[in-house]
Amino acid sequence: MASVIGFRELSFFARNLENKCLSRVQVRSLGGADSSVLSSDSVVVNGASIGRERERAGTLVDQGNGRLRTKVEEKKRVEDNVLETLEPLWDDGYGTETVRDYFDMAKDIVKPDGGPPRWFCPVSCGSPLKDSPVLLFLAGMDGTGLGLVLHHKALGKAFEVRCLHIPVHDRTPFEGLVKLVEETVRLEQAASPNKPIYLVGDSFGGCLALAVASRNPTIDLVLILSNPATSFGRSQLQPLFPILEAMPDGLHSAFPYLLSSIMGDPVKMAMVNIESRLPPRQRFEQLSRGLTALLPYLSDLADIIPKDTLLWKLKLLKSAAAYANSRLHAVKAEVLVLSSGKDNMLPSGDEAHRLKKSLQNCVVRHFKDNGHTLLLEDGICLMTIIKGTLKYRHSRRHDFVSDFLPPSTAELKYICDQVIGFIRSASGSAMFSTLEDGKIVEGLAGVPNEGPVLLVGYHMLMGLELGPLVERFLIEKNTMVRGLAHPTLFSRTFESSSSEFFFGDWVKVFGAVPVTASNLFKLLSTKSYVLLYPGGAREALHYKGEEYKLFWPDQQEFVRMAARFGATIVPFGVVGEDDIAEFVLDYNDLMKIPVVNDRIRDANRNAIRVRDESSGEVASQQLFLPGLLPKIPGRFYYLFGKPIETKGKEEILKDKEVAKQLYSQVKSEVESNIAFLLKKREEDPYRSVIDRTLYKAMHAPSHEVPAFKP
Structure with missing residues (x-):
């Protein structure tokens, strides 16, 4: 059978072999002169037609005459397919692949071929964005390299993904694997010296990633470690290992089922593609069917990790953990550790905190409901975690504008269901905008369809208005609103x-993004939609009796910047905080409570200040969590005022008085919008959540609940 390999893989070897012609398209070991062929089925998802997958994913095959298409032709083909940017609400594919797909592909990839460890590019990753960094996946105990199967499509948009496959009967020692990965890293660094190289290490692969990083402190590496096996010496399964070694071969057939329950949570594995919005009964039925379908696959673990291989892997883990732990002090790389709360194989939670203290630049994210095989279980997509921890970058430093990837459809769905679900359903947001002729209409038709646009408005208590606002722009206008946020959030x-x-x-x-002049400059220069709150934290954390009062600085901070890029300013007002919660304790009240006041002082002592005292009252941004009592929810109302054009108004840049007048006009518009909403909401027959619930029960859920007549 002809071997199949992604073009990205081939181009990688072509660069490093100095344009020498390969007689066959092979996946070669980087650790030696021997070559071997990786089964083509291992890079074809779900057993799809090889010919169709080659055409779709741009894979290369041996054309029978021993020659490959010219490098120029392939480079042009790839450049034609490369994406420059991702559109908001792109499809990240999360949930389309499951653990059953992992087992299906593993059946073929574990077939003995006599070859050494080698890299392969999953076909399902597709073509990445232009100038994407390289991501090398280092597998756990299974060695298949398929541990990212749930994440291939998402990661394939942002990275050149390559996975390390260690054949089931391979006995390369740990030091040999370290040198193999190290050589690949150095070749990549030589080819693209200004790009970071990502090493995603799962369990055993985490030790491998740390070992490589310790030996290459000058290379820009980003390590993402999922339950790293550096804690193997403290594993709760240590007493079982001698028993396993003495276990007769006849009893080993039952071991895969024991191993599967230890390594991961079958329930979390079966939940990957179950719709969270389904009624509980339907979700339970689908979960039951998923578990039933998954059970027969567990016997395949005996082929993926036979007894002799398992015993070898345990010895390999011991040496890997010792090697990595002895060199933690030498790791200079950026590290993100993902740990599970229900890891029955390793004390991953404690180990994550130990690594955070031992490593120079380490961040931890803990997933309390997941097992050891975190990357094969239901939860948050790995690409989402990378974005949320600001680990995605193209150069030495993360850039909030050029390195930003817009949210996917799955991410919007998750945050709406799991993160802001209560506020979203309770607030029942009603949005209005103003057309150029001054007419107020429902929806966002009055907001310009092209940027740069600067949305300037009132920051409601605790920033409760943010979620519905961003969601509505994504759904109605397919537009990403970039908010300028307090630096403390970062x-x-x-x-x-x-x-x-x-x-x-x-x-x-x-x-x-952090609220700085440089970030505003970058966003407007890229024609973005920017969300700005001049009142900042002083408005979002106001005191009793200050509802809907603006606390803007005296300086016209944003007007000149908007005029420089010809941005359209859209003033907006929002009301509804008093319909959601009763303000019980503000800053002054909390400072009268012992212990609590000390914590507030400590928190503010090292807090980042956005403005100095010359900015007036808005500079008094004491950070605290107010005491609130929930109310029977009312409704949030938004009104986006008439757009104010700055294009062609150069006098704003030259004359401070003209800029000040425009600044006052925007502030006045925001106050007028708030006053309008406070008055008109009294006319809304569906202001109460009870009335909105009854309306939804009588009409199709897809219908928007109406509000007042504008």
């Missing part, structure tokens, strides 16, 4: 003490 001190993937991470996934 500080390590703001991270959750539990290290879970939290709201602050989701804010970054959905485009927030």
Whole structure:
């Protein structure tokens, strides 16, 4: 059977073999002179037609005459298919592949071929964005290299993905695997010296990634470690290993089922493609069917990890953990550790915190409901985690504008269901906009369809208005709104003490950037839609009796920047915070409570200041969590005012008085919009959540609940 390999893989070898012609398209070991062929089925997802997959994914095959298409032809073909950017709500493919697909592909890839460890490019990854960095996946104990099967499509948009396959009967020692990966890393670094190289290490692969990083401190590496096996010496299964070694071969047939329950959570594996919005009964039925269908596949673990291979892998794990732990001090790379709360094989939660203290630049995200095989279980897509922790970049430093990837459809669905679900359903947001002739209409028709656009408005209590606003722009206008947020949101001190993937991470996934002049400059220069709150934290964390009061600085901070790029300014107002919660304790009240006041002082002592005292009252941005009592929910109302054009108004840049007048006009428009909404909401027959619920029960759920007549 002809071997199949992605063009990205071939071009990689072509670069490093100095344009020498290969007689056959092969996947070669980077660790030696021997070559071997990887089964073509291993890179064809779901057993699809090889010919169709070759055509779709641009794979190369031996054309029978021993020659390959010219490099120029292939380069042009690839360049024609390369994406420059991703559109908002792109398809990340999460949930389309399951653990059953992993087992189906593993059946073919584990067939003995006598070859050494080698790299392959999954066909399902497709073609990445232009100038994407390389991501090397280092597998866990299974060695198949298929551990990212749930994430191939998403990662394939942002990375050149290559996976390390270690054949089932291969006995390369740990040092040999380290040299193999190290050589690949160095070749990639030589080919693209300004790009980072990503090493995703799963369990055993985590030790391998750390070992390579410790030996190459000058190379720009980003390590993503999923339950790394550096804690193997403290594994709760240590007493079972001697028993396993003495186990008769006849009893080994039952071991795959034991191993599967230890390695991962079958329930989380079966939940990958189950729709979260289904009624509980239907979800349970689908879960039951999924578990039943998954059970027969578990016997395949005996082929993926036979007894002799398992015993070898355990010895390999021991040496890998010792090697990596002895060199942690030498790791200079950027590290993201993903740990599971229900890992029955390793103490991954404790190990993650140990690594965070031992490594120089380490961030942890903990997933309390997942097992050891985190990357094969239901949860958040790996690409989402990378984006939310700001690990995705093309150069030495992360750039909030050029490195941003818009949210996918799955990410929007997840955040709407799991993160802001209550606020979203309780607020029942009603949005209005103003056309050029001054007419107010429902929806966002009055907001310009082309950027740059600067949305300037009132920041409601706790920023509760953000989620519905961003969601509506994505759904109605297919537009990503980039919010300028307080820098504290991007500080390590703001991270959750539990290290879970939290709201602050989701804010970054959905485009927030620190509020700085340079970031505003970059966003407007790329014709983005920018969300700006001049009142900042002072409005979002206001005191009692200050509802809907603007706290804007005296300087016209944004007007000149908008005029420089000819941006359209859209003033907007929003009301509804008093319909959601009762304000019980503000900053002054909390500072009267012992212990609580000390914590607030500590939090603000090292807080990042956006403005100095010359900015007036808006500079008094004391960060705190107000005391709130929930109410029977009312409704959020948004009104986007008449767009204000700055294009062609050069006098704004030259004359401070003209800029000040425009600044006052925008502020006045925001106040007028708030006053309009406060008055008109009294006319809304569906202001109460009870009335909206009854309306939805009587009409199709897809219908928008109407509001007042504008």
